[in-house]
Amino acid sequence: MDSERFIEIRDFEAMKVAGEKTTNVDLSVVIPTFNESYGISRILRALHSSLEELQINFEIILVDDDSPDSTWKIAADLIEEIPELTVIRRLASKGLATAVICGWHYSNGRLLGVMDGDGQHPVEVIKDLFNTFSEDRNEVAIASRYLPHGGIKKWSLSRRLLSRGAQTLGQLLLPGAIGTINDPMSGFFIVKRSIITETELDPVGYKILLEILARSQTNKIQEVPYVFLERSSGKSKVALSHYISYLRHLLRLRIQPLRSRALVRYLLVTAGALTLDAVIFFWLFDVNNWNLTRSAALAGEGGILFTILLHDLWTFAGRPVRTLTDRIRRLVGVHIALGALMFLRLLAINAFVNWFSLDPLLAFLLTLTVVMPGGHLLGSRFSWRNIRV
Ligand SMILES: Nc1nc2c(ncn2[C@@H]2O[C@H](COP(=O)(O)OP(=O)(O)OP(=O)(O)O)[C@@H](O)[C@H]2O)c(=O)[nH]1
Ligand SMILES: [Mg+2]
Numbered sequence: 001m002d003s004e005r006f007i008e009i010r011d012f013e014a015m016k017v018a019g020e021k022t023t024n025v026d027l028s029v030v031i032p033t034f035n036e037s038y039g040i041s042r043i044l045r046a047l048h049s050s051l052e053e054l055q056i057n058f059e060i061i062l063v064d065d066d067s068p069d070s071t072w073k074i075a076a077d078l079i080e081e082i083p084e085l086t087v088i089r090r091l092a093s094k095g096l097a098t099a100v101i102c103g104w105h106y107s108n109g110r111l112l113g114v115m116d117g118d119g120q121h122p123v124e125v126i127k128d129l130f131n132t133f134s135e136d137r138n139e140v141a142i143a144s145r146y147l148p149h150g151g152i153k154k155w156s157l158s159r160r161l162l163s164r165g166a167q168t169l170g171q172l173l174l175p176g177a178i179g180t181i182n183d184p185m186s187g188f189f190i191v192k193r194s195i196i197t198e199t200e201l202d203p204v205g206y207k208i209l210l211e212i213l214a215r216s217q218t219n220k221i222q223e224v225p226y227v228f229l230e231r232s233s234g235k236s237k238v239a240l241s242h243y244i245s246y247l248r249h250l251l252r253l254r255i256q257p258l259r260s261r262a263l264v265r266y267l268l269v270t271a272g273a274l275t276l277d278a279v280i281f282f283w284l285f286d287v288n289n290w291n292l293t294r295s296a297a298l299a300g301e302g303g304i305l306f307t308i309l310l311h312d313l314w315t316f317a318g319r320p321v322r323t324l325t326d327r328i329r330r331l332v333g334v335h336i337a338l339g340a341l342m343f344l345r346l347l348a349i350n351a352f353v354n355w356f357s358l359d360p361l362l363a364f365l366l367t368l369t370v371v372m373p374g375g376h377l378l379g380s381r382f383s384w385r386n387i388r389v
Pocket of ligand 2: 116118120231236
């Protein structure tokens with residue numbers, strides 16, 4: 001094959017995406033593939049039609065890791081039919097995330113997208129993703145399964161639980177970067193080239209979006225809903241090793257220096273909420289001789305309202321929180337998440353005091369330091385999600 005748009009690469013070490021090019025390509029969409037020969041022609045044609053409807057300058061770059069089923073060859077045979085298509089065959093490297101970086105590195109677009117090559121990402125959603133950038137402030141657009149009108153067509157209960165568990169763990173470990181994103185594990189998104197060219201990317205395994213959000217520290221993010229479809233053919237490459245890579249990836253991102261301003265603010269707000277909780281309790285119970293349960297309940301509520309207000313005005317000030325409905329949803333969300341915990345806390349305080357004759361202040365402080373920090377972090381994780389466009 002001698003087309004300039006068929007590239008064979010032996011080594012791809014660079015983990016940086018090349019900077020802005022002088023071309024006028026608006027959007028480059030990378031499709032990473034491994035053994036997707038069966039459906040790839042249909043997907044490339046459908047994506048091409050969808051992108052044409054946008055009436056922009058675009059390119060599609062398929063990056064295949066030398067699939068034994070010759071996916072790269074089938075795609076390369078479409079180069080004449082689809083003038084915007086480039087095919088990269090990586091001969092020595094493997095891995096989804098690095099394949100995506102490789103494709104972006106060779107691309108020309110001002111915006112960089114990624115989409116699976118197995119038919120699970122509905123191609124027309126690429127238009128919704130692109131259109132979020134009509135708002136100048138936007139830097140990342142994520143197709144999200146966990147928004148109203150989004151979903152997953154066919155996944156076993158165990159796969160759903162694993163996926164949600166992995167997501168929650170990520171949000172607890174990296175609250176500043178992904179705590180407010182509904183679907184930070186999404187493999188379908190567009191990002192502004194300029195926010196990643198300055199960043200050294202070094203992902204392990206599958207989760208390239210996680211890497212971008214954690215390293216770029218952007219908070220200019222929009223999510224659009226989509227339904228994750230059934231695989232049209234071929235086999236899933238998800239295996240136990242991917243979950244292990246994911247854990248390694250999370251830990252690597254976590255132990256890097258705490259550069260995230262959002263994370264520091266997040267922790268400061270949580271500490272402030274706990275302090276306020278303690279002050280209110282002391283004032284009601286000790287100074288004004290209120291009843292134990294009522295004092296603890298009101299103190300907890302004070303902490304919750306403090307968290308909501310400060311996260312809105314300070315921690316996540318850049319996020320699109322536009323309507324009153326969003327704020328009400330947030331208020332209810334935090335209360336639902338923390339409600340059960342608050343109830344348990346009141347039970348525990350009463351049990352400590354009535355059954356174990358513990359000093360009420362000590363009982364209060366015990367529940368405050370043991371139960372509430374996790375509660376606040378969880379409550380925030382459920383409630384500062386991005387607002388859908
Ligand atoms: N280049 C490259 N592509 C890969 C690799 N692993 C997976 N892919 C592609 O990445 C996309 C997503 O992989 P899947 O195995 O479908 O993962 P998934 O969609 O999260 O999981 P399923 O729901 O089980 O399909 C598909 O287009 C794969 O062909 C890899 O090592 N290299
Ligand atoms: Mg898939």
